[in-house]
Amino acid sequence: MPDIDPATDGPTPRSVAWQTAVTVLQEAAPPFIPAGAHVMTLVVEYPPGDPGTPPHRHSGPAFGFVVEGEMLLEVEGDPERVVRAGEAFWEPGGDVIHYQDGNNRDDVPLRFTVTMLCEPGQPMLTLVDEQELAQRTDRRAPRPS
Structure with a gap:
């Protein structure tokens, strides 16, 4: 029996591009997903x-992708790092305090997408006050000098 090519055989030719169209940018095992999570995707x-954004936290995990520019990202316990266009990040x-998500460049805009799994009835973002930041300084990774 001859081999069948799904791209050319049959009444309608089908694409095979899907077989090589996917590139994995990141894989993560979040510590939890809130029961009944509300999911939202934003462009920032x-x-x-x-x-x-000033230091804050999210009620559930967040997964992002930098579309344009460079983000200076710092999440509690991890050193700050630059995430460039085409790179993914998660928290x-x-x-867990999210200390920084600002534009690392002063000559180009920053644009990123982020998908957040929010706990039902909780805001997607809660700012952290100075008192709490002071109480948790031991959890922050050393900063570059």
């Missing part, structure tokens, strides 16, 4: 040099 755009959410 910061102008050149913008420091981004566990819950009782």
